[in-house]
Amino acid sequence: MKKELLFAFTAFFFMSLSAITGAYALEKEEVETVIYNNKLDYFHDGTLETIQLKGIAAKEDKKSFKELALEVYDSTGTKKSAQIEGGYHPTLQMVDIDKSKNQAMLLKVLTDEKGSNAANYLYTFAHKELKELALPELPGITSEFKADYKAELTIEGLKTYSFNLVERKERYEKLGIYRKGQLNEPTEMMVQPYSSLTTMIYHHKPAFKGKQKICGVADSDTIAYMETIWTRSNNKWKLEKIKMKEISKKL
Template sequence: MSGVLSFGGSAEAYTQEVPPPPSQLTPPQSGQGQLIQTREIDVTGDGKPEMVSLVGLKSDMNSPYYDKLFISVVGQGQAQVVIPLEGGYNPKMDFCDFIHDKLPQIYMTSDTGGSGGFTSNYIYSLKNNVPTEIPMPEPLHVKATFENNYKVKMKIEETGKSYTLDIADRKEAYEQFGMYNQGKIVKPIIVNVDAYSLLKPVDVDRDGFCELKGVQRITGIANADTLGYVTSVWRWHKGQWKLKKAAVTQTLMTSMVRVPSPEDED
């Protein structure tokens, strides 16, 4: 559902003192906004569905970018809750019980639009109509280095497990770049392991509780040189995220890596 309506808010979640009647379950008034998504679902635990709406503000209506995003929660006989969020592209809400309190929390994600393909992600609990942000798990810490014979050695610090990627399919580009000479490293380059490019709800155990699956991209001599991905699955346990599993997957080169020129490095 989409449309144009009035909306506004401060930098922090807030509630309206006087709850609106059931016939007026709409986002608050103040400033032009666009209704992106809405759903009726009980997120407060009062046994009655609330109207949960995702609303965006744009300075340019022809642009897909939302300068600001808001979540509005309106229930019968309850004060309205407004949660301001950072702007982004392609915003979307999902609902799942992450923290095992037998209520769905609100999960919201949007693309940042950067070249790294990063996303902004939020989880909010509205139990008892009180907005509480659930922190996201930190990205995995990964040590990675190029080795002789076109190899990348990696170690995930949180698990202690090591992995080796065979990057011989990129031999021509890496030799041209001057990083390798007949399989030996002559120009050391840092292997980058990015923050999350994806962090999405998954019900791994199919038990009605959601985990979070994280994806971190591994890049080589250029941002377009994707070597593989570090994946992780996180489960909420005793008030914090616990790592359930982690792995490294390799990406084969489907097209020739663009070799950066010396000017690119300056």
């Protein structure tokens, strides 16, 4: 009996050890991929810095990265790094944001596989410190649905935009947003983060062009796209232009 118990215990021990080893092996299978690698004279002092974007693929979805890291090595090999939230198709671009000698790093990570939403990040390596810069942002935005299937969006100190949503009448009535054209309860629109943030030249100056989606009752309920152009000087963003494109859509 004792021999049988000893045999069973020994078998259980080796099975457990095998399971632990297997789990460890799975963890070891995680491979870090270098997505972007660039050597450049960032400070224009004759030495090279290395900029890398690395990622670890998600096990459940090989098309996405569960972790991302921006790493910058100076000429002595000293590393500065920043952890970035994972996602799909990450890209890194060196950009000039204010006509300075030192460029910034613009990162874009899609937050869904379709590419309809994205997260954008902007970093600099000034004074050999990796620092995240705030993206250009509009002042306070307020929005509300109005009676008779209308809506308004106000950008504080700038302009109020009006939208005719009568084409969505049937859908909004079914959802209980309206009852015979009257609003059931206060309802706001949603202004999404930048789905696109690209560089351009505006009046001979480096600039960013941003695109944001304005939604109604759901992400798929696109009411308009808002495009903005920004320049930067003295560490501050300046809004140069804004354009609103209303979407006519029957839901």
